[in-house]
Amino acid sequence: xxxxxxKPIKKVQKKVVLPPDTAxxxxxxxxxxxxxxxxxxxxxxVVALLSVYGFSAYTHSKQARARSEYGxxxxxxxxxxxxxxxxxxxxxxxxxKFIAGHNGTAPALDARVDLAKxxxxxxxxxxxxxxGQEALSLAPAGxxxxxxxxxxxGYAYEAAGKPDEAASQWNSIRQLGVRDLEREADWNLGKxxxxxxxxxxxxxxxxxxxxxxxxxxxxxxxxxxxxxxKGVKP
Numbered sequence: 106x107x108x109x110x111x112k113p114i115k116k117v118q119k120k121v122v123l124p125p126d127t128a129x130x131x132x133x134x135x136x137x138x139x140x141x142x143x144x145x146x147x148x149x150x151v152v153a154l155l156s157v158y159g160f161s162a163y164t165h166s167k168q169a170r171a172r173s174e175y176g177x178x179x180x181x182x183x184x185x186x187x188x189x190x191x192x193x194x195x196x197x198x199x200x201x202k203f204i205a206g207h208n209g210t211a212p213a214l215d216a217r218v219d220l221a222k223x224x225x226x227x228x229x230x231x232x233x234x235x236x237g238q239e240a241l242s243l244a245p246a247g248x249x250x251x252x253x254x255x256x257x258x259g260y261a262y263e264a265a266g267k268p269d270e271a272a273s274q275w276n277s278i279r280q281l282g283v284r285d286l287e288r289e290a291d292w293n294l295g296k297x298x299x300x301x302x303x304x305x306x307x308x309x310x311x312x313x314x315x316x317x318x319x320x321x322x323x324x325x326x327x328x329x330x331x332x333x334x335k336g337v338k339p
Contacts (some may be wrong), residue, residue, distance in 0.1 A: 168210050175212035178203055182219060183226075193226035214243055218250050221257050225264065232259040234270075252283045259293060268297045288317035292327065304334050 178199060183192045200220040207213045217240040224233035244251050249289040255274045262271035275290040275297075294311035311331050315324055 134177055154336065167207075168212070171207040171210040171212040174207070175203060175216060178216070179219065182223075188226060190227045193223045197223050197227065214240060214248070215250065217243070218254055218257070221254070222263070225261050228264075230261055230265040234258065234265055234267075239259055243291050252278060252281055252286060254287060255281075256289075259290075263293070263297075268300060272297050288314050288319035289321060291317055295327075295330065299330070299334070308334055 160241075175223070179284075181199075182188075182196060197220065200216050200223060204213050204216050204220065209221050217236060221236040221240060222321055224236055237254055241251070241254050241258065244254060255277050259271050259274035259278070262268070262274060272294060275293050278286050278290045291310045291314035295307045295314060298304075298310060299307035311327050314322070315327050
């Protein structure tokens, strides 16, 4: 698929060790110690603090547990370029189970990105598109993997036979100004235009690809594309 490699994640123990003295526990101990002398107003404040800190501690532990478990799951993902469609297919149920069990956490969003890739590599392109769109809708504006989601969606839409939707993803990548992906985005936009017999637009995008940084696609391949369309009538 050509998506960016997932950075290797060190294996961690499945058992999560939580901090013994969380903010919630400190406030709880204080409340228990002073319960006999606390006035009603003070009790209300304590309850409010318990609610705030308790929720914060719960959220933190939930996220930490999800990160720990996903570290183990992510280490089982096939290496880039080495896993077969069958290999990727085997990991799909585990990714789906993790997402269902940790929905709403940051690791669950990361898992959706990997699930979209797994569907693509397993040649389940419609599922790859659906999962990619779900990940995109859940990704906050500053989410670091947002360009990767668009990148994967571009290829998924192309493989699903939806060039217009694919072009929309590649254009979105160009608008983000991610220099490392511009060359490949322009290249794919050129191919889509060529497929529609819009040769003038295709040549324009191929030339932009040559000007963008990076080594994929190689300049020789782009030059071949441009040369092959010389003299072709639009």
